[in-house]
Amino acid sequence: MKTVKSILTICLCLGSALLVYGQDLSPKDIIRKADEKFNGEKTGIATMAMTIVRPTWERTIEFKNWTSGREYALTLITSPAKDKGQSFLKRHQEMWNWNPTISRLIKLPPSMMSQGWMGSDYTNDDILKESSVVNDYDHKIVGEEEYDGRTCYKIKMVAKEDAAVIWGHQVRWIDKKDFLFLKSELYDEDGFLVRTELGSEIKTMDGRLIPSRIELIPAEEEGQMTIIEIKEMKFNEPIKDGFFSQQNMKRVR
Amino acid sequence: MNNLKLAWRNLWRNRRRTLITSASIFFAVFFALVMRSIQLGSYDHMYKNAIESYTGYIQVQHKDFWDEKIVDNTFAYDQQLEKQLLADENVEATIPRFESFALASNGPQTKGVLVMGVDPAKEVHLSNVTDKLVKYRLTPKVIEKIQQDPNLPEKVKELAVLFENSAYTNSSRLQLDLGIDDKKASELMPAIETHAVYKNGSIHLGEPGVWVGDKLSQYLQLGIGDTIVLISQGYHATTAAGKYEIKGIVKIPLPDIDNKIVYLPLDVCQGLFNAEGKLTSLALAMKENQDKAIAQTVQRISAVVSENQKVMEWQEMNEVMVSQMEADDKGGQIMLGILYLVIAFGVFGTVLMLTAERKREFGVLVAIGMQKKKLASIMTMEMLLISLIGIIAGALVASILILYGVEHPIIFKGETAKIFEDYGMEPKMVFWNIDTYYISQMVIVAFMVLLSIIYPMRKIFGMKVVNALRA
Numbered sequence: 001m002k003t004v005k006s007i008l009t010i011c012l013c014l015g016s017a018l019l020v021y022g023q024d025l026s027p028k029d030i031i032r033k034a035d036e037k038f039n040g041e042k043t044g045i046a047t048m049a050m051t052i053v054r055p056t057w058e059r060t061i062e063f064k065n066w067t068s069g070r071e072y073a074l075t076l077i078t079s080p081a082k083d084k085g086q087s088f089l090k091r092h093q094e095m096w097n098w099n100p101t102i103s104r105l106i107k108l109p110p111s112m113m114s115q116g117w118m119g120s121d122y123t124n125d126d127i128l129k130e131s132s133v134v135n136d137y138d139h140k141i142v143g144e145e146e147y148d149g150r151t152c153y154k155i156k157m158v159a160k161e162d163a164a165v166i167w168g169h170q171v172r173w174i175d176k177k178d179f180l181f182l183k184s185e186l187y188d189e190d191g192f193l194v195r196t197e198l199g200s201e202i203k204t205m206d207g208r209l210i211p212s213r214i215e216l217i218p219a220e221e222e223g224q225m226t227i228i229e230i231k232e233m234k235f236n237e238p239i240k241d242g243f244f245s246q247q248n249m250k251r252v253r
Numbered sequence: 254m255n256n257l258k259l260a261w262r263n264l265w266r267n268r269r270r271t272l273i274t275s276a277s278i279f280f281a282v283f284f285a286l287v288m289r290s291i292q293l294g295s296y297d298h299m300y301k302n303a304i305e306s307y308t309g310y311i312q313v314q315h316k317d318f319w320d321e322k323i324v325d326n327t328f329a330y331d332q333q334l335e336k337q338l339l340a341d342e343n344v345e346a347t348i349p350r351f352e353s354f355a356l357a358s359n360g361p362q363t364k365g366v367l368v369m370g371v372d373p374a375k376e377v378h379l380s381n382v383t384d385k386l387v388k389y390r391l392t393p394k395v396i397e398k399i400q401q402d403p404n405l406p407e408k409v410k411e412l413a414v415l416f417e418n419s420a421y422t423n424s425s426r427l428q429l430d431l432g433i434d435d436k437k438a439s440e441l442m443p444a445i446e447t448h449a450v451y452k453n454g455s456i457h458l459g460e461p462g463v464w465v466g467d468k469l470s471q472y473l474q475l476g477i478g479d480t481i482v483l484i485s486q487g488y489h490a491t492t493a494a495g496k497y498e499i500k501g502i503v504k505i506p507l508p509d510i511d512n513k514i515v516y517l518p519l520d521v522c523q524g525l526f527n528a529e530g531k532l533t534s535l536a537l538a539m540k541e542n543q544d545k546a547i548a549q550t551v552q553r554i555s556a557v558v559s560e561n562q563k564v565m566e567w568q569e570m571n572e573v574m575v576s577q578m579e580a581d582d583k584g585g586q587i588m589l590g591i592l593y594l595v596i597a598f599g600v601f602g603t604v605l606m607l608t609a610e611r612k613r614e615f616g617v618l619v620a621i622g623m624q625k626k627k628l629a630s631i632m633t634m635e636m637l638l639i640s641l642i643g644i645i646a647g648a649l650v651a652s653i654l655i656l657y658g659v660e661h662p663i664i665f666k667g668e669t670a671k672i673f674e675d676y677g678m679e680p681k682m683v684f685w686n687i688d689t690y691y692i693s694q695m696v697i698v699a700f701m702v703l704l705s706i707i708y709p710m711r712k713i714f715g716m717k718v719v720n721a722l723r724a
Contacts, residue, residue, distance in 0.1 A: 052489075052490060054489075056325075057325075057489050059489050059490065059491070080491075082487075082491055082492070082527055083491060083492050086492060099484070099492065099494050101494045101495060101496070102482045102483075102484065102494045102495060102496045103496075104358075104482060104484070104494075106484075116490075118490065118492070119486065119489070119490020119491070120490070
């Protein structure tokens with residue numbers, strides 16, 4: 001009897017889960033799925049190139065990025081030669097920067113979270129993922145729209161009152177089939193558009209379909225843009241928490 | 254002519270009255286001139302300090318650099334431009350600089366600093382940093398040595414404690430601070446100099462190493478041989494970070510600069526900011542530095558530089574200082590105004606008295622047939638003569654003092670000097686040479702006298718002879 005009961009329960013659970021999957025997902029679940037798809041459920045390792053475009057010049061920085069959940073992140077600059085070896089570490093609420101030229105470990109104060117990372121349009125907060133798109137916002141589906149030939153959920157996310165985020169609200173376009181962030185609009189507290197993020201060149205990486213090119217366009221600065229190209233990405237490789245340490249910041253390659 | 258003779262004789266009829274009136278005019282002119290001279294002299298001295306130890310009279314910059322002082326707003330240091338600038342008749346030398354801001358740190362101490370990449374050999378033409386290296390310093394150890402030296406007088410030991418940690422770029426300032434007379438200098442100074450001597454190394458192009466301002470070195474607790482860490486944003490948003498050995502300590506006469514300046518060799522500084530071959534400014538050393546000559550040079554040079562470059566004059570670059578001085582100047586003028594007001598009433602007082610005293614005399618003169626017009630003109634001449642005596646005497650004495658002061662500026666010593674230094678001023682009072690300001694001061698005083706003549710004129714013309722005779 002017991003076995004039958006448990007089998008039944010499992011079946012019911014699976015069934016309802018399938019139902020949920022097939023039918024209406026809650027907006028929060030859509031965001032979570034898309035977020036986890038891009039960042040990995042447990043861990044993620046990525047090699048990326050960032051191109052900073054300015055009206056009179058542009059510059060490319062290459063870096064590697066390790067993340068484990070929301071709590072830990074480590075970023076290592078690999079190119080150009082002058083910046084190579086610099087690393088950034090996030091552990092829980094705290095962040096550090098290691099600079100090998102001066103052998104200094106610098107703690108980044110929370111007040112610097114909204115400042116540009118390595119001179120780009122990305123803020124330190126974007127790189128270190130201090131805030132969470134899932135937990136720090138209230139989500140609402142506001143419609144369905146076509147973007148780049150794909151049908152997307154259009155979700156409006158309003159920052160929770162007590163959340164430590166730098167945006168007032170965001171509007172995100174998420175691919176219905178593959179749960180990809182294709183377009184995002186980020187607004188400040190006063191409702192002004194601050195930047196637009198566009199995902200394109202969808203590729204398969206480590207068995208997942210993800211946009212491999214992300215363009216970040218600030219609304220106010222003409223001729224400015226930051227492009228991130230993902231060269232390689234691995235998901236859910238085991239990384240020990242001890243990897244994200246100040247000692248490792250100096251060693252990691 | 255006759256009138257003038259009469260007026261002159263009248264003056265010396267009552268010598269004391271004449272002298273008192275001229276004396277009040279004398280003091281008005283004397284104080285006004287000396288005050289103005291010191292004021293103008295100290296402005297000029299401060300400007301010169303700022304210009305010669307920092308900005309220079311003219312700089313060529315990237316057109317956006319002044320408004321947004323970031324290392325992206327730089328220009329290439331090209332030989333062609335340098336040649337063209339040097340071809341100008343008034344340009345003595347071009348001094349390449351790379352200037353930016355950084356965070357400087359030593360252990361837990363951190364401070365925002367002004368980083369200046371210089372070519373030490375070329376700076377000789379303008380800021381002459383090498384001259385500003387600290388040569389003597391009264392460290393606690395040095396003071397202890399001075400205390401134990403049996404040959405030194407007590408007063409010197411006391412003053413040495415007062416000036417603890419002061420740095421000196423020459424021995425004469427050290428001598429003044431320690432209150433040593435020139436007579437005793439030859440006997441006392443050698444001992445003190447050996448106690449307090451401070452050894453600096455030099456910086457050269459191509460060799461990492463820095464000079465830091467005296468006040469900054471004290472804040473960061475850095476000495477020669479220590480390492481300073483600099484971190485900033487470089488060219489095109491790269492990271493600029495480096496650590497350098499401190500080769501020397503410089504003392505800049507501007508406290509605002511002294512507490513934040515770090516000198517690097519030009520190429521090392523460009524390397525730090527990833528801006529090889531770039532300059533933030535090209536300062537020009539002038540042969541003639543009068544305002545007019547500079548304005549003309551600016552005009553000529555503006556035609557030479559390319560369109561993304563800009564020629565800046567020292568007034569623009571020292572805007573804060575210029576407006577501070579202007580405010581101070583206005584304050585000084587108000588003080589002068591008050592001085593004039595007091596003197597004007599003094600002069601008017603004597604004139605009033607004089608007129609009252611001589612009422613009877615006037616009455617008699619008119620009664621025996623002197624024309625009122627003639628009487629008035631004699632009276633006017635008397636007043637003009639009195640004021641002339643006062644003005645000439647005042648200007649003469651002031652000139653002697655000013656001419657002496659120009660050659661020998663007042664330099665304070667001992668405790669007084671300390672007070673000046675605590676306010677961030679150089680303990681020095683400089684005079685401005687005899688100049689156009691003389692004319693305005695003298696004209697104002699003459700005008701004052703003319704105003705006070707109105708009263709006796711009215712009295713004379715409105716006089717009733719009968720009443721006057723009875724006075």
